[in-house]
Amino acid sequence: MKQPSLTIVVPCYNEEEVFPTTLRQLKNTVTRLIKEGYVDRNSKILFVDDGSRDSTWDLIKKAYTEDSMINGLKLSRNFGHQRALMAGLEEASRYSDCVISIDADLQDDISVIKEFVIKYLEGYDVVYGVRKRRETDSFFKRTTAQMFYRLMEKMGLPLVYNHADYRLLSRRALNALLQYKEANLFLRGIVPLLGFKSAKVYYDRKERAAGESKYPLPKMLALALDGITSFSVKPIRLITAIGFISSLISFLAAVYVLVQKISADPVGGWASIMISLWFIGGLLLISIGLIGEYVGKIYEEVKGRPRYILEERLQHFSQEYKRPKQQVGK
Incomplete structure (x- = not known):
């Protein structure tokens, strides 16, 4: 040979x-x-x-x-x-x-x-x-x-x-x-x-x-993110699932508040409301950022540089x- x-x-x-x-x-x-x-x-x-x-x-x-x-x-x-x-x-x-x-x-x-x-x-x-x-x-x-x-x-x-x-x-x-x-x-x-x-x-x-x-922690994290977003759409589907779960929790919370209102009991305090707002706000920002990663990759690909x-x-x-x-x- x-x-x-x-x-x-x-x-x-x-x-x-x-x-x-x-x-x-x-x-x-x-x-x-x-x-x-x-x-x-x-x-x-x-x-x-x-x-x-x-x-x-x-x-x-x-x-x-x-x-x-x-x-x-x-x-x-x-x-x-x-x-x-x-x-x-x-x-x-x-x-x-x-x-x-x-x-x-x-x-x-x-x-x-x-x-x-x-x-x-x-x-x-x-x-x-x-x-x-x-x-x-x-x-x-x-x-x-x-x-x-x-x-x-x-x-x-x-x-x-x-x-x-x-x-x-x-x-x-x-x-x-x-x-x-x-x-x-x-x-x-x-x-x-x-x-x-x-x-x-x-x-x-x-x-x-x-x-x-030549591969410090930031570059390793960037490589991992590239690998995930280049080969899988599961993170997007995970965001969708979290969105449905959050909506369900919000609906249950609304029912709870309505029951409290009817029974004339005081509604929960300011702290719990603020915690919920910060949690949902952070979740939204993470979700938008992850979607942005996919949009950014599409942007890089379509330019054809x-x-x-x-x-x-x-x-x-x-x-x-x-x-x-x-x-x-x-």
Whole structure:
């Protein structure tokens, strides 16, 4: 069987501290796979600079000039992790038989990349990297992550538990993924929808080698909200159910007040009325805000703006690869 050409796609944002370590370890991994006959000698590592403000792009350019294994993309500004990853996947789809995506911090164990490729050679189109445990996370992060996956399950989303964006996609799966044109990307929700034969590879997550996490709590919450609102309308239906329940309670309260009036007993005090008003007012504001999230997503989608814009491309070409025109994300 002909060895597949592999591309490892690595989104980068302000990764100057960890980049040398990431570059060295990934090069060693791909070189070893080539020597052992698992992948083709034209396999690549594609770094995608998502508008970094430090010297990340300069380091990528230096690596490109020194090694034909290294390719690079520079986005015109910071578009976000999911869009940067999609830019790399779209680029790699032009010349790769299979693609592995991994974050630049290498907290995901690269030693299992060989297992990813073996699963691909066995006929799997999608291979998920799944964490065995979460001991390295703080109690808060571990608890909220578990709550997130349970919530997604209740919402009917087919997420792979403890899987982020560490995965292998075959050319067929990648081409199917590129047919999804939405601007609001939540790849760990889209990929399971492809429906191709899949497998899981388990690993232990490591500590970050250097630099700071690019996913603080606000970004994690935003990603969770994107996932929920991009794949489920159950929150809207929940609001409708709460509205019916509130109406029923209000009707019962009105009956109670009417009975009190007829029996000449004094009506309840000011405090209970104010509490009810504040509760209903807060509920209305939350409901309007949630509906606004869906309306905002519709607004973003109908404008049809590009998901990303390329500023610069660094590409070592193989014989069968044709130089692409300057592109924007579709």
